[in-house]
Amino acid sequence: MxxxxxxxxxxxxxxxxxxxxRLADPALEARARALSKELRCVVCHNESIDDSNATxxxxxxxxxRERLAAGDSDGQAKAFLVARYGDFVLLRPxxxxxxxxxxxxxxxxxxxxxxxxxxAQRRRTPAAPAPLTPEEQARLAALLREExx
Amino acid sequence: xxxxxxxFALALALCLALVQSIVPLAGAxxxxxxxxxxGRSAALGQFAMVALSFAALTHAYVTSDFSVSNVVENSHSAxxxxxxxxxxxxxxxxxxxxxxxxxxxxxxxxxxFGGNLPRELRAxxxxxxxxxxxxxxxxxxxxxxxxxRVIPAPADGHGLNPVLQDPGLAFHPPFLYLGYVGSSVAFxxxxxxxxxxxxxxxxxxxxxxxxxxxxxxxxxxxxxxSWWAYYTLGWGGWWFWDPVENASLLPWLSGTALIHSAIVxxxxxxxxxxxxxxxxxxxxxxxxxxxxxxxxxxxxVHAFAVDPARGVFxxxxxxxxxxxxxxxxxxxAPALQGGGLFAPxxxxxxxxxxxxxxxxxxxxxxxxxxxxxxxxxxGLKISVGPPFYNRTFLPLMTPLLVAMAVGPLLAWKRGDLxxxxxxxxxxxxxxxxxxxxxxYLSGFHAVLAILGLGLAAWIAAGVxxxxxxxxxxxxxxxxxxxxxxAGLPRAAYGMSLxxxxxxVLVAGVSASAFExxxxxxxxxGDHIDIAGYTLTLREVRRVPGPNxxxxxxxxxxxxxxxxIDEMHPQRRTFTVQRQTTALTAIRTGLSxxxxxxxxxxxxxxxxxxxxxxxxxxxxxxxxxxxxxxGGVVSLTDRRWxxxxxxxKPAALPAAAE
Amino acid sequence: MRRIAFLAPLVLFLGLxxxxxxxxxxxxxxxxxxxxxxxxxxxxxxxPSLAVGDLADGRxxxxxxxxxxxxxxxxxxxxxxxxxxxxxxxxxxxxxxIRVIGIAYKDRPEDSRRFLAELGDPFLTTGIDRDGRTGxxxxxxxxxxxxxxxxxxxxxxxxxxxxxxxxxxxxxxPLLRALERS
Numbered sequence: 004m005x006x007x008x009x010x011x012x013x014x015x016x017x018x019x020x021x022x023x024x025r026l027a028d029p030a031l032e033a034r035a036r037a038l039s040k041e042l043r044c045v046v047c048h049n050e051s052i053d054d055s056n057a058t059x060x061x062x063x064x065x066x067x068r069e070r071l072a073a074g075d076s077d078g079q080a081k082a083f084l085v086a087r088y089g090d091f092v093l094l095r096p097x098x099x100x101x102x103x104x105x106x107x108x109x110x111x112x113x114x115x116x117x118x119x120x121x122x123a124q125r126r127r128t129p130a131a132p133a134p135l136t137p138e139e140q141a142r143l144a145a146l147l148r149e150e151x152x
Numbered sequence: 153x154x155x156x157x158x159x160f161a162l163a164l165a166l167c168l169a170l171v172q173s174i175v176p177l178a179g180a181x182x183x184x185x186x187x188x189x190x191g192r193s194a195a196l197g198q199f200a201m202v203a204l205s206f207a208a209l210t211h212a213y214v215t216s217d218f219s220v221s222n223v224v225e226n227s228h229s230a231x232x233x234x235x236x237x238x239x240x241x242x243x244x245x246x247x248x249x250x251x252x253x254x255x256x257x258x259x260x261x262x263x264x265f266g267g268n269l270p271r272e273l274r275a276x277x278x279x280x281x282x283x284x285x286x287x288x289x290x291x292x293x294x295x296x297x298x299x300x301r302v303i304p305a306p307a308d309g310h311g312l313n314p315v316l317q318d319p320g321l322a323f324h325p326p327f328l329y330l331g332y333v334g335s336s337v338a339f340x341x342x343x344x345x346x347x348x349x350x351x352x353x354x355x356x357x358x359x360x361x362x363x364x365x366x367x368x369x370x371x372x373x374x375x376x377x378s379w380w381a382y383y384t385l386g387w388g389g390w391w392f393w394d395p396v397e398n399a400s401l402l403p404w405l406s407g408t409a410l411i412h413s414a415i416v417x418x419x420x421x422x423x424x425x426x427x428x429x430x431x432x433x434x435x436x437x438x439x440x441x442x443x444x445x446x447x448x449x450x451x452x453v454h455a456f457a458v459d460p461a462r463g464v465f466x467x468x469x470x471x472x473x474x475x476x477x478x479x480x481x482x483x484x485a486p487a488l489q490g491g492g493l494f495a496p497x498x499x500x501x502x503x504x505x506x507x508x509x510x511x512x513x514x515x516x517x518x519x520x521x522x523x524x525x526x527x528x529x530x531g532l533k534i535s536v537g538p539p540f541y542n543r544t545f546l547p548l549m550t551p552l553l554v555a556m557a558v559g560p561l562l563a564w565k566r567g568d569l570x571x572x573x574x575x576x577x578x579x580x581x582x583x584x585x586x587x588x589x590x591x592y593l594s595g596f597h598a599v600l601a602i603l604g605l606g607l608a609a610w611i612a613a614g615v616x617x618x619x620x621x622x623x624x625x626x627x628x629x630x631x632x633x634x635x636x637x638a639g640l641p642r643a644a645y646g647m648s649l650x651x652x653x654x655x656v657l658v659a660g661v662s663a664s665a666f667e668x669x670x671x672x673x674x675x676x677g678d679h680i681d682i683a684g685y686t687l688t689l690r691e692v693r694r695v696p697g698p699n700x701x702x703x704x705x706x707x708x709x710x711x712x713x714x715x716i717d718e719m720h721p722q723r724r725t726f727t728v729q730r731q732t733t734a735l736t737a738i739r740t741g742l743s744x745x746x747x748x749x750x751x752x753x754x755x756x757x758x759x760x761x762x763x764x765x766x767x768x769x770x771x772x773x774x775x776x777x778x779x780x781x782g783g784v785v786s787l788t789d790r791r792w793x794x795x796x797x798x799x800k801p802a803a804l805p806a807a808a809e
Numbered sequence: 810m811r812r813i814a815f816l817a818p819l820v821l822f823l824g825l826x827x828x829x830x831x832x833x834x835x836x837x838x839x840x841x842x843x844x845x846x847x848x849x850x851x852x853x854x855x856x857p858s859l860a861v862g863d864l865a866d867g868r869x870x871x872x873x874x875x876x877x878x879x880x881x882x883x884x885x886x887x888x889x890x891x892x893x894x895x896x897x898x899x900x901x902x903x904x905x906x907i908r909v910i911g912i913a914y915k916d917r918p919e920d921s922r923r924f925l926a927e928l929g930d931p932f933l934t935t936g937i938d939r940d941g942r943t944g945x946x947x948x949x950x951x952x953x954x955x956x957x958x959x960x961x962x963x964x965x966x967x968x969x970x971x972x973x974x975x976x977x978x979x980x981x982x983p984l985l986r987a988l989e990r991s
Contacts, residue, residue, distance in 0.1 A: 094537025
């Protein structure tokens with residue numbers, strides 16, 4: 004296990020895009036890589052522009068890098084593409100009123116399931132026996148006294 | 153001639169399926185043993201007919217009979233024999249025929265080995281299977297007939313999509329379909345139990361092996377598909393959260409929940425209506441997946457040809473099968489009485505947690521898959537991609553994986569969490585060590601990936617701790633432990649293996665954060681340095697193939713100054729389809745894969761070579777195989793062998809009437 | 810209460826099935842992609858023109874889109890569906906007298922010229938988008954792609970893929986006539 008770690012961690016940063024696309028500034032290039040993993044190659048199916056070989060994906064990778072080099076924030080660079088291609092270009096859908104169900108649905112489902120499981124558990128566990136009334140206690144004591152005989 | 157025979161056999165199979173769905177059901181209701189016995193012969197006959205029909209189509213493919221339009225569209229005389237055969241199911245019509253073949257095989261298996269089942273139950277199960285088969289046989293004959301002729305026959309075929317000409321993909325569909333269709337047996341048992349109004353341990357003992365067979369096949373099928381994507385698509389991705397992948401993951405998730413909850417029914421005679429629901433749901437999700445993939449409602453890379461008529465038909469089947477069984481469920485399930493009591497902290501409690509998280513994960517994947525479709529109805533286009541699942545699916549899986557090490561150490565009915573955790577302190581220490589060493593070596597980068605590795609270590613060590621506990625390792629004399637180890641039921645080993653496989657898989661997935669990539673344009677003589685390897689491009693040569701021509705790079709792999717290998721990534725151009733595919737070259741190892749793909753280029757500007765060093769990536773598929781192996785080992789447990797599953801008088805009969 | 814919980818799977822499923830049916834019968838193509846720029850001003854561009862001396866100084870700019878209803882067609886000589894579509898564009902320009910502007914997307918000018926010389930030139934003028942930037946500004950997926958721009962310079966419709974004769978008659982012409990009248 005330790006040997007494996009040693010192997011991983013010799014890693015220098017590396018880029019998946021074509022050689023001529025890369026930015027000279029490693030920090031900017033790293034941002035571009037991270038962003039392009041969240042952007043859909045619109046002509047592909049469920050592929051990010053980072054993974055895609057499509058020409059349009061390559062063009063958009065280059066445009067994205069230009070925007071970042073020109074000083075755009077990540078949000079601005081994304082907004083630039085959303086203005087042209089719509090929310091479709093985002094692999095991570097925005098959190099909005101119409102996507103609340105998508106984003107919070109899983110956790111609502113978990114809460115609901117938890118409640119159902121809890122209710123089922125409650126139903127399964129019989130109610131704790133009621134405490135004995137004074138008369139019952141007296142009878143119990145009497146019975147216990149009789150026991151040794 | 154053979155083709156017409158195949159067509160005729162398929163029609164005959166439909167008639168037999170109809171008989172199988174009606175006569176035994178009526179027989180079971182009226183307790184007519186002769187009528188019930190019809191189910192058995194009808195199921196066997198149906199299998200024989202479908203097998204004959206499948207053989208006829210295969211024969212047409214093997215002999216390249218281009219008077220059959222299905223063969224013309226999907227085969228070519230120059231294709232290697234393996235792909236001529238796999239071409240049978242490499243298209244919509246043929247894959248449906250394979251689907252029905254497996255379905256009727258399952259029916260025949262229940263008919264042959266179900267001798268020890270109560271007659272009524274067997275008759276009802278076979279009837280339900282007959283209904284499912286009727287639906288699919290009608291579907292093939294009405295909308296997807298593979299036996300149509302073309303006159304005049306063309307000289308040669310169009311060939312199979314080059315992307316599909318691959319050994320991994322040749323065997324991917326049969327496993328996947330066995331997984332989907334296998335879940336129809338659990339479905340049939342669930343429906344039969346609802347009709348009878350009776351679920352007991354013996355029922356669970358019958359359902360669980362079938363659920364396990366289907367689960368194992370689905371695990372292997374998904375792993376093969378993912379492995380195929382890894383080595384074909386050319387950048388080493390192995391899971392994309394594509395709708396078609398999700399369609400296979402959904403029944404896997406609910407099937408995983410099912411094989412766990414069925415244990416509770418078998419051992420403790422409780423969680424019955426939930427288990428029934430899971431059995432219905434698992435097959436339902438397999439059907440929904442089929443609908444999504446084949447109707448063109450969702451667009452996806454892998455989707456078969458879009459045809460609305462087929463979509464309407466499958467939707468009809470879906471409504472009858474799922475709608476019908478859920479109606480039966482709403483009507484009959486409330487009468488199923490839960491049996492055994494248990495405390496929240498107990499084996500049952502842990503399995504409830506497992507089911508809760510798996511069911512939620514199933515819901516999440518379903519939501520993510522369907523949501524774009526849902527938004528589309530309002531004219532809005534969104535994409536739901538990996539970042540969504542990373543933020544929802546992974547947080548749900550994490551507690552499940554953490555609990556996986558603890559659950560098996562809890563006793564039935566009432567467990568002692570503190571005692572269980574005390575037994576896991578070595579595992580915890582090991583996991584902590586992995587995390588600390590990882591953090592130290594990485595300089596506190598990729599923290600989540602290192603926590604993932606820690607989680608894998610936790611599960612793996614937890615599995616060993618649980619096994620050590622069972623055989624009283626280091627507490628009893630070694631001889632005694634050995635005897636106990638040999639005496640442990642196969643099912644216990646199966647569980648340990650499957651859980652261990654999960655740990656291996658989690659490690660492989662987590663380590664992907666440590667992969668390295670180099671993409672360079674190389675001229676002959678140039679090299680790339682990656683992870684201690686030096687890759688030198690020697691030459692790029694033209695290589696002819698049976699139905700393609702390829703550019704093949706010769707890349708010398710050096711490590712520490714010595715040549716250790718030569719790798720040959722190719723770019724293949726298929727002459728019939730004029731399509732190019734990349735054939736990657738992978739040096740697979742337990743510690744890491746070296747992955748090379750050849751891009752475009754020429755001798756002047758250089759060839760684009762993409763190289764990846766992917767630590768323990770093969771553990772992903774290895775882990776999946778170990779999981780499936782765990783399932784197989786569990787299947788050999790003696791209590792499921794034929795003859796043992798005879799229904800004992802039910803301890804707590806849950807009669808509805 | 811307990812019975813209702815057992816009805817929940819059925820109710821959920823029926824909802825889902827109804828919605829599947831609606832999606833299936835709507836005839837909507839899941840791959841059809843509405844433009845993000847509908848009813849928004851067409852992007853600014855200033856491209857060299859294929860034939861020198863067409864509009865202003867051998868250039869084609871977004872300014873020329875204002876004031877008249879215009880159809881903008883992205884094409885390329887290397888694109889097979891563009892050849893299929895071409896007769897429809899010719900009919901649009903010559904018989905229906907619609908102002909059609911071409912943008913040659915990622916194409917060599919000499920190839921575009923040969924393409925238009927061979928098949929006929931329906932375009933009032935043709936801009937050269939060598940690097941595909943104007944295409945990206947339009948939110949272009951590929952060629953051919955066609956945009957309808959109204960008198961105020963706003964994008965009113967986008968058609969991905971070739972314009973078929975049926976599409977021209979049923980959708981485009983009515984829209985164009987309505988826009989011209991307004």
